[in-house]
Structures are given as structure tokens and as C-alpha cells.
Amino acid sequence: MILRFFKPADLAALHKIDAACFPRGVSYSLEELQAFIRHRYSKTWVAEENGEIIGFLVAQCVAGEALHIVTIDVKEGWRRRGVGAALMNAAEEWGNRQSLKLVSLETAEDNQGAQAFYKKRGYIRLNRVERYYANGAAAWVMGKWLR
Ligand SMILES: CC(C)(COP(=O)(O)OP(=O)(O)OC[C@H]1O[C@@H](n2cnc3c(N)ncnc32)[C@H](O)[C@@H]1OP(=O)(O)O)[C@@H](O)C(=O)NCCC(=O)NCCS
Numbered sequence: 001m002i003l004r005f006f007k008p009a010d011l012a013a014l015h016k017i018d019a020a021c022f023p024r025g026v027s028y029s030l031e032e033l034q035a036f037i038r039h040r041y042s043k044t045w046v047a048e049e050n051g052e053i054i055g056f057l058v059a060q061c062v063a064g065e066a067l068h069i070v071t072i073d074v075k076e077g078w079r080r081r082g083v084g085a086a087l088m089n090a091a092e093e094w095g096n097r098q099s100l101k102l103v104s105l106e107t108a109e110d111n112q113g114a115q116a117f118y119k120k121r122g123y124i125r126l127n128r129v130e131r132y133y134a135n136g137a138a139a140w141v142m143g144k145w146l147r
Pocket of ligand 1: 072073079080081083084111113114
């Protein structure tokens with residue numbers, strides 16, 4: 001597996017993966033995903049195996065203080081092989097290089113797998129947000145201090 005930065009030609013593939021990873025109302029429209037990726041303070045990493053995109057992560061630097069994980073998506077057949085951890089390592093290292101203080105994200109309340117993944121990486125639940133997602137689902141805000 002290799003990690004590389006996003007190229008504009010990846011957009012359709014990333015949107016397809018996002019639509020497969022999340023239910024409607026939680027996944028992003030193509031326009032939303034593009035806007036997050038194009039944001040001037042965002043960075044997007046793409047995981048590739050033999051030319052196939054198997055996962056990606058979009059992170060944003062907020063107010064020069066915090067790293068926000070916008071989304072992390074690993075294709076179903078490629079999970080539990082360290083792809084998510086490699087993507088998170090890249091994003092957290094980027095945050096550390098910029099001396100950001102903390103990293104945060106939102107995850108659907110019923111997304112137990114993602115919560116276990118983040119907990120293993122030292123994230124704790126900070127706040128519950130009712131009706132965070134367009135489909136009405138609640139979210140947990142999770143976070144941890146960076147280095
Ligand atoms: C959450 C997600 C990104 C994890 O990616 P991944 O590549 O499977 O994660 P890794 O293989 O790096 O997992 C690292 C560790 O996290 C924990 N973990 C990961 N997925 C888990 C799950 N579903 N249940 C319990 N623990 C899990 C395990 O401790 C795992 O180590 P192990 O496999 O040696 O036990 C992936 O499941 C995914 O894309 N899910 C759908 C989209 C999603 O929910 N994204 C997060 C939205 S907030």
C-alpha cells in the first residue's frame with residue numbers, strides 16, 4: 001500500500017467510496033466532498049494498492065490551533081489491515097508538524113467500529129451532538145491532544 005496526496009482525477013472514486021462507507025444523510029454529496037478537499041487549509045491523503053484507491057482521509061487545519069478529521073473512509077474489503085491507522089498517522093503527523101494542539105472529529109453515535117478505532121488511538125468522547133447528521137443521527141465529538 002502507498003499513501004499519496006489527492007489529485008483532482010481522484011474525486012469521483014473518493015465520492016463513490018464515501019457513498020459506500022456511509023448511509024445517505026451521513027455521506028457527502030460530490031459538491032460537499034469537493035469543497036472540503038479544495039478548502040485552502042485542507043489536506044487529503046489517498047491510500048492505493050496496485051493502482052486501486054482503497055481509502056482516503058480529508059483533514060482540515062482550524063484557526064491554526066486544531067486539526068479536524070473531516071472524513072476517513074476505507075473500502076469494506078480492505079478494513080482491519082492497518083489502512084485507517086496509516087491514514088490517521090499521516091494526518092496527525094501533519095498536525096504535529098504545524099504544532100497544532102488538538103485533533104477532533106465527529107462520528108455517528110451508532111458507529112461503534114469507528115469509535116473503537118479512535119479509542120484505540122487515544123481519542124476520547126468529548127460531546128454528544130443531537131441531530132448532527134442530515135439523516136437525523138446524533139454524533140459524538142471525539143478528540144485528543146496532539147504532541
Ligand atoms: C473506521 C475505519 C476508518 C477503520 O479503518 P481500518 O483500516 O479498518 O482500521 P485499522 O485496520 O487501521 O484498525 C486499527 C485498529 O483499530 C481498531 N478497529 C478498527 N476497526 C474496528 C472495528 N470495526 N471494531 C473494533 N475495533 C476496530 C482495532 O483495534 C484495529 O486493530 P486490529 O485490527 O489489529 O484489531 C474503517 O472501518 C471505515 O472506513 N469505516 C467506514 C467509514 C467510517 O466509519 N469512517 C469513520 C467515520 S467517523
